[in-house]
Amino acid sequence: MSTASEHAGQAALSICEALLLAMNDRGLLPEHEIVGVLRDAAATHENAVGTDQETENHRAVADLINAIISGGNSVRRL
Numbered sequence: 450m451s452t453a454s455e456h457a458g459q460a461a462l463s464i465c466e467a468l469l470l471a472m473n474d475r476g477l478l479p480e481h482e483i484v485g486v487l488r489d490a491a492a493t494h495e496n497a498v499g500t501d502q503e504t505e506n507h508r509a510v511a512d513l514i515n516a517i518i519s520g521g522n523s524v525r526r527l
Contacts, residue, residue, distance in 0.1 A: 466517075487518050 469486070472478040478486075494511035497504065 484518060487514055491515050491518070 469478070469483050473480060473483055491511045491514040494507040494514070497507035499507070
């Protein structure tokens, strides 16, 4: 069963993804800059320190962001 926190995370991801797509569609950010933003976010989580559980959570977030980059979800590639 999902928690309120998981719902908030899914909502935030959807909103951010929609914003990235809109910025690309409007020509505000080119694809390479959007991918750069995503890579920076992933790197932040890849380099995070903390307890084993915190590190595991950060790694899962980084993996998700890298999957978004690989899948092209936040950029409409031609």
